[in-house]
Amino acid sequence: xxxxxxxxxxxxxxxxxxxxxxxxxxxxxxxxxxxxxxxxxxxxxxxxxxxxxxxxxxxxxxxxxxxxxxxxxxxx
Amino acid sequence: xxxxxxxxxxxxxxxxxxxxxxxxxxxxxxxxxxxxxxxxxxxxxxxxxxxxxxxxxxxxxxxxxxxxxxxxxxxxxxxxxxxxxxxxxxxxxxxxxxxxxxxxxxxxxxxxxxxxxxxxxxxxxxxxxxxxxxxxxxxxxxxxxxxxxxxxxxxxxxxxxxxxxxxxxxxxxxxxxxxxxxxxxxxxxxxxxxxxxxxxxxxxxxxxxxxxxxxxxxxxxxxxxxxxxxxxxxxxxxxxxxxxxxxxxxxxxxxxxxxxxxxxxxxxxxxxxxxxxxxxxxxxxxxxxxxxxxxxxxxxxxxxxxxxxxxxxxxxxxxxxxxxxxxxxxxxxxxxxxxxxxxxxxxxxxxxxxxxxxx
Numbered sequence: 001x002x003x004x005x006x007x008x009x010x011x012x013x014x015x016x017x018x019x020x021x022x023x024x025x026x027x028x029x030x031x032x033x034x035x036x037x038x039x040x041x042x043x044x045x046x047x048x049x050x051x052x053x054x055x056x057x058x059x060x061x062x063x064x065x066x067x068x069x070x071x072x073x074x075x076x
Numbered sequence: 077x078x079x080x081x082x083x084x085x086x087x088x089x090x091x092x093x094x095x096x097x098x099x100x101x102x103x104x105x106x107x108x109x110x111x112x113x114x115x116x117x118x119x120x121x122x123x124x125x126x127x128x129x130x131x132x133x134x135x136x137x138x139x140x141x142x143x144x145x146x147x148x149x150x151x152x153x154x155x156x157x158x159x160x161x162x163x164x165x166x167x168x169x170x171x172x173x174x175x176x177x178x179x180x181x182x183x184x185x186x187x188x189x190x191x192x193x194x195x196x197x198x199x200x201x202x203x204x205x206x207x208x209x210x211x212x213x214x215x216x217x218x219x220x221x222x223x224x225x226x227x228x229x230x231x232x233x234x235x236x237x238x239x240x241x242x243x244x245x246x247x248x249x250x251x252x253x254x255x256x257x258x259x260x261x262x263x264x265x266x267x268x269x270x271x272x273x274x275x276x277x278x279x280x281x282x283x284x285x286x287x288x289x290x291x292x293x294x295x296x297x298x299x300x301x302x303x304x305x306x307x308x309x310x311x312x313x314x315x316x317x318x319x320x321x322x323x324x325x326x327x328x329x330x331x332x333x334x335x336x337x338x339x340x341x342x343x344x345x346x347x348x349x350x351x352x353x354x355x356x357x358x359x360x361x362x363x364x365x366x367x368x369x370x371x372x373x374x375x376x377x378x379x380x381x382x383x384x385x386x387x388x389x390x391x392x393x394x395x396x397x398x399x400x401x402x403x404x405x406x407x408x409x410x411x412x413x414x415x416x417x418x419x420x421x422x423x424x425x426x427x428x429x430x431x432x433x434x435x
Contacts, residue, residue, distance in 0.1 A: 010353065014415065051257040065351045
């Protein structure tokens with residue numbers, strides 16, 4: 001159950017989502033992916049993707065002004 | 077009276093920021109992720125506006141005039157605009173409200189978009205634009221071709237959209253089956269929680285967008301400008317006013333686009349979502365190129381994702397619907413070229429995501 005971080009700050013949508021999907025493919029079930037992002041639209045698209053792809057969101061919070069972090073646990 | 081433009085623009089900017097409404101994303105994601113999450117709410121906005129404008133026209137309050145149809149300019153311009161908004165990462169309105177959120181890349185796209193819209197409308201290429209848009213054919217609207225009342229396409233389209241909305245709501249309910257997307261922890265209570273804390277759903281965004289579009293028709297007509305929401309011409313007017321000092325260019329629509337910046341800034345600031353965000357050099361270059369394509373494309377097509385895809389469509393003009401399809405195809409082509417192909421070739425010009433073990 002490893003945890004990895006993916007920093008996407010500065011990348012505009014849809015790149016945070018594309019990078020998150022690519023990163024998730026490298027992980028195994030139960031691993032955590034901690035994604036840092038500052039594209040406002042990703043506050044919608046990342047949790048939406050997690051719900052649709054069957055991953056669990058174990059943490060989702062703000063990280064300062066216009067910054068966010070979400071931890072997605074890879075589903076089966 | 078042109079100050080009502082500022083208020084309506086601010087309401088528009090506020091709604092778009094809170095609902096994360098992105099028309100570029102709506103078009104792009106039909107292809108990229110087979111998702112109509114934002115596309116159907118956008119269709120709903122067109123339907124609401126179509127019903128409202130048809131009713132107010134019947135009541136004699138409005139007298140909208142659909143643009144004559146110049147197929148080559150509309151198709152060519154729509155395709156160029158579609159490519160431009162993928163490059164810039166947002167359509168004209170999207171670029172305005174993201175600029176209000178503090179994205180420097182959006183400011184770059186905005187400046188080049190407004191500049192090239194001015195070049196194409198009031199500048200050295202004005203003659204070319206005029207000649208291209210003068211090559212018109214047949215009737216301007218679907219109801220003119222069919223020889224029926226505007227209510228016929230309005231009712232048919234509203235029915236189709238209603239069916240689409242019901243289908244999407246049901247499918248979402250079936251798919252999520254208890255799993256819903258996780259949301260951010262609350263920071264405000266009471267009314268502030270709804271106004272400046274939780275993001276608004278795409279449905280709320282679509283309904284409010286449709287209502288604001290109707291209000292825009294009424295307020296703009298009262299201010300002596302027969303038109304609804306519009307982004308490209310006022311952007312070109314701002315540039316031309318700043319370089320010539322011709323104050324007659326500053327009209328209701330100029331107030332409207334400035335209002336979008338103000339409204340989105342207020343929404344972002346209240347929600348703790350404003351920050352000056354500086355992108356890397358390649359994003360800035362892409363934004364600049366996208367802005368140029370947006371300005372050229374929108375001037376040729378006679379409108380952007382708002383002027384054509386939201387407003388002209390609600391009048392059931394060929395310009396509105398043909399350019400909507402052309403813009404969508406442009407975004408798909410550019411999305412394949414810039415987002416899908418580099419992935420497949422594993423030779424993206426962006427560095428691969430770097431993963432580091434967390435402490």
